[in-house]
Amino acid sequence: MKKSLCMPALHKQLAVMAIAGLAISPQASALTAASPVAAVPSSFLSDSSATSIHIPVTQSTAFSQVTAGNYYSVGLRADGSVWTWGRNLYGELGITDTTATSNMIAPVRLSTLSEMTSIASNGNGYQLGVRKDGSVWEWGNRYSTDRESQPPRQLPQISDVSQVSTLNEISFALTKDGTVKAWMRDHETGESSRPVQVEGLRKIVQLDAAAGKGYALDSSGSVWIFSAELKDKQLNLSSPSQIYGLPPLKQIYVYNSTEAYGVDAAGSAWKWSITNASSVIKLSGKASKIYPQLKVKSIQAANGYAVLLTRQGEVWTYGKKPAGKEGKVKELSGIVSISAGDTHCLAIDSKGQVWGWGANQWNEIGVPRNSGDGMEYVPVRIQTPITVVINGKLLPASFPAMMNNNLISVPLKSVVKELGASLDISPVTNGSVYTMKHQQNTVTFQIGSTEAELNGQKLALSSPAYLITGATMIPASLLKQMGIQVVWDSKLSTLSISSS
Missing domain, CATH: 2.130.10.30 (Regulator of chromosome condensation 1/beta-lactamase-inhibitor protein II)
Known part of the structure; x- marks a missing residue:
């Protein structure tokens, strides 16, 4: 066993997509709230028939x-x-x-x-x-x-x-x-x-x-x-x-x-x-x-x-x-x-x-x-490769950001670390409760649930957090809901996240 282009015109058919419940334009833009979408389908976890926007x-x-x-x-x-x-x-x-x-x-x-x-x-x-x-x-x-x-x-x-x-x-x-x-x-x-x-x-x-x-x-x-x-x-x-x-x-x-x-x-x-x-x-x-x-x-x-x-x-x-x-x-x-x-x-x-x-x-x-x-x-x-930048630096992630069914999810632990946030995982009868704290905001959620709590108030999630091959993934929209700036640039396939 051993080892081992051409520039197209920018497609215009990519109008507005809902990425993790956030509307994004084809060019760089700040993400804004959009209508809630369905939870991540189970097919996303094991079946390549799940639709992925390229x-x-x-x-x-x-x-x-x-x-x-x-x-x-x-x-x-x-x-x-x-x-x-x-x-x-x-x-x-x-x-x-x-x-x-x-x-x-x-x-x-x-x-x-x-x-x-x-x-x-x-x-x-x-x-x-x-x-x-x-x-x-x-x-x-x-x-x-x-x-x-x-x-x-x-x-x-x-x-x-x-x-x-x-x-x-x-x-x-x-x-x-x-x-x-x-x-x-x-x-x-x-x-x-x-x-x-x-x-x-x-x-x-x-x-x-x-x-x-x-x-x-x-x-x-x-x-x-x-x-x-x-x-x-x-x-x-x-x-x-x-x-x-x-x-x-x-x-x-x-x-x-x-x-x-x-x-x-x-x-x-x-x-x-x-x-x-x-x-x-x-x-x-x-x-x-x-x-x-x-x-x-x-x-x-x-x-x-x-x-x-x-x-x-x-x-x-x-x-x-x-x-x-x-x-x-x-x-x-x-x-x-x-x-x-x-x-x-x-x-x-x-x-x-x-x-x-x-x-x-x-x-x-x-x-x-x-x-x-x-x-x-x-x-x-292959699935669309997504670059994640946090506070101006490339995310040294141990798992990729992923796009599927118009949704972008990001690896929780890597994002928490680079944002300087904290994460606590507490076992409960029906799984675990995740508590993420960033600056003045605290959010709690469970895997598979479309509901969370932000500073003690109920919060609807556009899609649930989920586990996949050992990684915990959260919707990018959750970061936005916590007051974190999230910007998507489709030309560069880059998701930029900023604490300020």
Whole structure:
């Protein structure tokens, strides 16, 4: 298992929506009281059939890259922000509080990452990203423990990087001068070693890594391979050797030694295998074309299958995974980027919208799990990612804000902490009573109830608070009713909350 737009006109059909009982306009506006709406439907908690309003994508909110990991996903937006969703059982997502929830039902923003230009994943919970300034950042499973998560942090000993690729213990970086560096991650501490240069590689334009080997594509279209392994906590790199017998390629993707793919300048897709039975690493047999009738732009692969993106924006699968069918994915068009995971696939369309299909047991597709087998056999659009800003700062939430049935809800504990409010949870016969105090106002409520008390007076809620995968969610309107300023900007898909 391993890793891994176009600006539309602003849609005008989004008139006025009731978000958590608050009327909002398509542009930035203060929220005002609206007519009460029904409580959050039970389908919202477990069934992807629940209707979700999708905010029109703008240049800033468009996604530019996605990677499908093992039961989780990571996305990079054009504004340089990084979002993640799906399983967090082993700290895959890089959020600060790994005990908060075992999975993210919708995209959550990693608040400490900004101005990122590319991302990569080993597919097993560890990610790297490159920032605009050429620095490299890491996040996800610490590797030294089963469940501990490493929040995003910069790797201090490497710079001037344009692309990264990573395995479980060894990572690689393509620097802006076309050379390649490698470093290891200590199994016990999770700390990274000082990068060393991979000698013999020049004019490299793309990197990949799989099954203990690094792959480098140079500017002439030649593919180079080298071994990377750890012995006695030391990184050992073999001298790179060229893989002969391949046509000049423009892009490569290697899942393992028997599932390697590439695309040439003419748009032909190739598959090949390698063998290192002797001291020389070479092709096993001949490279062969797949879907020779297609003009392919790029190819991605996972265990037992590959996904092809054509120059016309079509998506084709080679192999029946992840949804049991092989051939053209008829529901998709205008696609500009793809990613293949062992159990699910992701695609970005020309508007920057992300679509997913395949397994969704852990919400890795970015929608609620359906009530059947947890599969999405046709592509569905992920839930709208929502940025939350509190008192001018990004909310470092351990769970995302969510929009469903025209409602926005926010994670209670994260919001309380950043507002400087207090929260008390007292058990009662029929559940628990939540008491939130902010400045001069005190509100009490229970999960599932559309009634609350504000300073001792009864208060009607537009929708009830609810629990979902370990998080307590409250309607954004409740904050407004407590005298807290709440502003929605649909262009940026941003909810701003202010104490003053």
